[in-house]
């Protein structure tokens with residue numbers, strides 16, 4: 001039976017390709033890491049017709065390695081070849097059961113059709129509006145961040161792309177960090193290099209109680225959905241107060257909701273959430289590779305800088321300048337050709353049996369347009385392994401197109417896919433890369449970093465990346481050297497100016513909204529995403545104050561336990577000696593002086609800590625319940641609460657006892673104490689006071705780490 005099966009699956013009627021094993025196909029020698037390189041290796045062996053076939057665990061693949069074949073199958077026969085394969089580790093990735101969640105992964109069904117139409121119209125409109133200046137604002141912020149903290153460039157790069165998308169979707173750039181995390185979560189889950197269940201698909205069907213992959217996906221999925229819905233509802237409630245500026249979600253609620261076939265809030269929140277998410281890791285890829293490329297090609301970097309200096313009047317480039325910047329556009333396009341960030345391409349699935357070039361292509365075949373192969377075709381791209389932007393700029397190269405005011409353009413590149421499923425973010429990607437890469441070239445010399453001890457240049461690897469569906473380079477180090485002191489100051493000034501304008505625009509908008517409602521305008525403009533109905537006080541400012549409280553309390557408690565009381569007890573006479581009674585009375589008299597400051601000063605600031613941390617925790621909860629930030633601050637609040645309760649319940653009675661020593665053992669409320677235990681009371685006090693050392697230390701450390709990580713912004 002096996003021999004028969006083997007002959008059948010490798011029969012001469014099948015398209016060429018590596019020999020297939022029954023059921024396994026070629027799963028055994030297809031590496032998860034850098035899978036596209038193996039696909040290309042097979043392409044060189046079997047892809048003479050522009051395609052070859054392989055199998056994986058019963059799934060049939062047609063790997064397309066020539067653009068003409070991709071055009072034939074995915075554009076001309078798009079009607080039958082525009083479905084998507086199921087992704088095992090996501091629930092209903094194709095929306096066959098109406099989940100309506102992830103547009104790029106949906107099958108070719110009604111949900112996909114209406115969501116694609118709407119997404120296309122929103123992106124087109126935003127492109128025509130020049131994205132309301134969001135890209136310029138975020139590029140300026142990024143330059144300033146790179147000047148102030150260059151070593152954090154990988155984070156700030158992705159955060160810039162995320163802020164652009166969050167701003168366009170919800171008019172709130174403060175959502176960027178969570179959105180990026182959520183984006184990588186989804187990307188990992190859907191990639192072959194993600195959970196093992198994407199490759200060993202039967203594992204996914206284990207019962208839930210013994211299935212860690214399904215449990216993890218439940219959690220990820222539910223958190224993401226909840227967050228998208230929270231953003232949607234928040235926009236709606238801000239709109240009800242007239243406090244929402246232009247963004248895609250507002251546009252949907254205000255204009256589209258009544259006219260569209262989108263089924264309701266759940267579908268709309270997913271469509272908008274997915275739109276925000278898909279523009280992060282995609283744009284971050286070429287931006288990261290731009291850094292790598294420029295470090296390795298200082299001559300082209302200098303050419304881009306010269307062009308910008310000559311054409312943009314000493315300022316960073318705008319989209320209006322783009323026609324005058326062919327070298328910048330050529331370098332961006334060549335970066336995307338040389339280091340494509342979706343190297344395997346995105347699979348389509350066939351919906352009918354078909355015949356192509358005499359070969360039978362069964363229904364359900366996954367067609368993979370292998371971008372790595374398209375972009376390394378030596379006929380179209382001579383010397384394909386080398387970064388050569390001149391191929392877009394000089395007549396004589398197969399890819400040259402005139403006029404240079406229009407070409408080269410990213411639009412239509414094979415990297416954006418094919419036919420009915422072609423990427424909807426081409427213009428947004430092109431515009432964002434022109435603004436961001438152009439601003440980098442205007443402001444910095446991008447160089448290798450030197451090891452501070454050896455003085456040697458640290459390598460910037462060319463071929464190290466993750467292996468997800470959309471890739472980015474592995475972490476590396478490099479230097480961002482401002483081109484001159486004036487450029488640096490100008491970049492900082494531009495950001496300050498843009499930030500101030502943004503804040504005042506928001507404040508003015510809110511004031512107008514308040515005036516329309518007949519209310520007094522809020523004193524401080526809420527920047528970001530503060531909870532509705534709360535006084536508008538920045539959680540960051542509150543926590544900075546309570547942090548000081550925690551550490552003051554800590555300092556005080558250390559002084560008391562390790563200096564103050566031990567000093568009072570030096571050479572304290574033994575109860576059997578005649579001097580003891582006098583010393584005990586003396587201790588009782590010293591005590592109120594010592595303790596009073598605790599009641600008057602430290603208890604109130606400890607109480608202030610409770611409220612401050614609780615407020616910040618609540619604000620963090622409102623901002624993103626699904627993130628655990630609020631829990632950290634809640635722990636800080638509880639630590640302060642414990643300190644206050646402990647002082648009242650355990651320490652105060654001890655104070656009263658020591659105080660009673662000053663009156664020969666009879667306290668104010670008539671309590672009687674044993675004078676011979678004077679030193680014992682004081683030493684016990686030292687021990688109990690350690691709670692007042694530990695609790696503020698924990699509270700303060702947690703809050704400090706949250707503040708340093710920027711979790712309260």
Ligand code: HEM
Pocket residue numbers: 103104105106116119123275278279280282283285286341342345346347348415416417418419420421422423424425426428429
């Ligand atoms: C370097 C940047 C980008 C690359 C290389 C890229 C690449 C791709 C690819 C290969 C596809 C699948 C095409 C196919 O199946 O044939 C795709 C689909 C898609 N892209 Fe992009 N993309 C990029 C940026 C963006 C951005 C910035 C957005 C939106 C803001 C976006 C939105 C989409 C959407 C919505 C789809 C799904 C289309 C559908 O399934 O009908 N992309 N992209």
